Amino acid sequence: MKRPRRNMVKLFLVLVILIGSLACAGKRDLYIYYQLPQPGVGMQGTMAGVDFEDKRSDKNFLTKEALQEFYTFTGKFSFSVTQGAETETTGILDLPRVITLTLTKRLENAGVAVLPHPAPEHPIVRLVLQDFQLDYADRKWKVRLAYEAQLVVGGEIRGRQGIKGSAERTQIIGTGDADKVVSELYNDMINQLNVEKLFENSGGNFQ
Numbered sequence: 001m002k003r004p005r006r007n008m009v010k011l012f013l014v015l016v017i018l019i020g021s022l023a024c025a026g027k028r029d030l031y032i033y034y035q036l037p038q039p040g041v042g043m044q045g046t047m048a049g050v051d052f053e054d055k056r057s058d059k060n061f062l063t064k065e066a067l068q069e070f071y072t073f074t075g076k077f078s079f080s081v082t083q084g085a086e087t088e089t090t091g092i093l094d095l096p097r098v099i100t101l102t103l104t105k106r107l108e109n110a111g112v113a114v115l116p117h118p119a120p121e122h123p124i125v126r127l128v129l130q131d132f133q134l135d136y137a138d139r140k141w142k143v144r145l146a147y148e149a150q151l152v153v154g155g156e157i158r159g160r161q162g163i164k165g166s167a168e169r170t171q172i173i174g175t176g177d178a179d180k181v182v183s184e185l186y187n188d189m190i191n192q193l194n195v196e197k198l199f200e201n202s203g204g205n206f207q
Helices: 002-025 064-069 095-109 176-191 195-200
Strands: 030-035 047-054 076-083 086-094 124-137 140-153 156-170
Touching: 030 095, 030 176, 047 095, 064 124, 076 095, 086 095, 095 124, 095 176, 124 176, 140 176, 140 195, 156 176, 156 195
Parallel strands: 030 076, 047 124
Antiparallel strands: 076 086, 124 140, 140 156
16 A cells, blocks of 8 residues: 555656756746837838947846856847747847847837948937846846937937836746746837937937
8 A cells, every 4th residue: 555655755756856857947048038019110211220338337137146046047048039920039149139139120110220330420229228137035036127228420419218117026936937027027118119209309310
């Protein structure tokens, strides 16, 4: 009568180990899933370059507490962009590349032609990152994001938009909830950028 009970104990231990392994398997990279808003047409004919500036006081994306849970994080992100029903997976990227690519897609989605090598007369849309950090406390993932979008013409800042926010999510199992809360806030903050107004407030005509 003891053998079935022992087998059940062994099966339970195997399941615990399997669940633990699956939870740890996804710890190497954080995932950011970016969903573009509905495409616009109001900026068609506008040409601009993109730029990124990192002005965070703490360049570490994970706090010490979050790093204990995500101990194999490489500092890079698995990034994908969805537009409508189509999803493009870009692979493993560092943060500057993630944000530069996001800004490019966001502008193109608004109708702007993004120039890889803009001429001096072309405007530059610069994203200045002020804060982006993931924390972990009381079984909750907490993320903050703050940036300023600038329209730069001839080296002069002609338009600004400041955007910031925070979010949190309770950890259920593994690190999947970290991916979710980071992606949700990232989507919300990036899609709050009003591209048309940024150009309008500059007072210039870039078509």
